[in-house]
Amino acid sequence: GENVEQHPSTLSVQEGDSAVIKCTYSDSASNYFPWYKQELGKGPQLIIDIRSNVGEKKDQRIAVTLNKTAKHFSLHITETQPEDSAVYFCAASMGSGGSNYKLTFGKGTLLTVNP
Amino acid sequence: EAGVTQFPSHSVIEKGQTVTLRCDPISGHDNLYWYRRVMGKEIKFLLHFVKESKQDESGMPNNRFLAERTGGTYSTLKVQPAELEDSGVYFCASSQGHSWYEAFFGQGTRLTVV
Numbered sequence: 378g379e380n381v382e383q384h385p386s387t388l389s390v391q392e393g394d395s396a397v398i399k400c401t402y403s404d405s406a407s408n409y410f411p412w413y414k415q416e417l418g419k420g421p422q423l424i425i426d427i428r429s430n431v432g433e434k435k436d437q438r439i440a441v442t443l444n445k446t447a448k449h450f451s452l453h454i455t456e457t458q459p460e461d462s463a464v465y466f467c468a469a470s471m472g473s474g475g476s477n478y479k480l481t482f483g484k485g486t487l488l489t490v491n492p
Numbered sequence: 493e494a495g496v497t498q499f500p501s502h503s504v505i506e507k508g509q510t511v512t513l514r515c516d517p518i519s520g521h522d523n524l525y526w527y528r529r530v531m532g533k534e535i536k537f538l539l540h541f542v543k544e545s546k547q548d549e550s551g552m553p554n555n556r557f558l559a560e561r562t563g564g565t566y567s568t569l570k571v572q573p574a575e576l577e578d579s580g581v582y583f584c585a586s587s588q589g590h591s592w593y594e595a596f597f598g599q600g601t602r603l604t605v606v
Contacts, residue, residue, distance in 0.1 A: 381534070413597070420496070420583055420597035421535070466535060478523060478587070479548060480595065482535040 379404040381469050383483025391491050396457050398486045400467035401449040407469040410443060410450045411480070415464045424465075425452070457490045464488070494518065496598035498584050504604045510572040513601045517566070517586030524567050525587075525595065526559060530580040538582075541567060553578075574605045 380403040390396050402410075408429035413421035427434045427441045427450065434441050438457075443450040454461055464487050468480040497516040505511050517524045526538040538557070539549040543564035552559070556575070561567040571578055581602050585595040 411594075418599070420498075420585075420599045422597070423594055426594070468535075479525065479537040479540055479551070480527075480535075481537070482527075484532075484534045 379407055379469055379471075379481040381467060381481050381483045383467050383486060385486060386484065387487045387489075389489045389491065390457050392457060392459060394457055396452075396454045396461070396488055396490075398452045398465055398467070398488070399449060400451070400469075400483050401447075402469045402481075403448070404469070404471070405445075405448065406471050407481075409470045410441070411468050411470075412439075412441060412452050413466045413468065413482075415466065415485075417463075421466060454488075457488075459490050459492050462488055462490045496584055496586050496596050498582075498598035498601050500601060501599065502602045502604075504606060505574055507576055507605055508573045510570065511574055511603060513569045513571075513582055513584075513603070515567045515569070515584030515598060517584070518596055521586035521588050521596075522564070523587040523595075524561060525585045526567070526569055527583040527585065527597075528580050529583065529600075530577075535583065538569075571603075574603075576605050579603055579605045 383400045411426035414424045415421045438455045440453040464485045466485045467483040470480050499514045524541040527535050529535045537551040540547045541561045558570045581600045583600045585597045587595045
């Protein structure tokens with residue numbers, strides 16, 4: 378089955394700096410890659426996603442890049458703010474129907490943005 | 493619009509007892525998923541319902557876990573009898589039938605077995 382590795386497990390940055398979180402996946406059939414942000418006491422919230430036919434996607438301060446050849450994708454947060462502090466999860470899915478809807482998650486990255 | 497709602501938010505039970513977790517998906521969402529995060533590890537898939545039918549239950553740990561989705565609305569996940577290793581946070585998520593990509597998660601139920 379699919380395996381997703383996520384690095385780093387913890388990341389501490391100064392406010393205003395950029396943060397990058399990287400993930401690799403094992404199954405070349407995966408074609409959908411969402412990123413979730415989980416704040417304390419809340420469930421994971423989708424912040425951005427990318428599909429295999431796209432190499433990069435941006436949404437304000439957040440961007441995701443995908444390299445299908447190398448089977449890795451990354452989350453980039455620019456101009457970090459204290460409210461960006463949370464656990465971030467990457468995930469992968471084959472998304473072709475039936476049981477392939479399920480998400481395989483990385484272990485998460487605890488991002489701390491210091492004021 | 494109400495999001496995915498899970499009950500209870502916390503549950504502490506003794507080993508050998510039974511616990512039932514409930515999930516109310518977003519209205520109209522055909523797909524409902526259960527996931528679990530054991531401390532320090534990744535969020536792992538348990539099972540997937542399409543309406544009232546189990547589409548994929550390959551992630552269910554063993555036969556002590558039973559999931560149901562009566563009438564294709566809310567879902568329950570029963571653990572009987574609970575073991576120490578069942579402790580963790582159980583998440584429910586739902587997505588629409590035609591836009592399955594975006595799965596919305598509930599806040600989770602933190603289960604502690606002592």
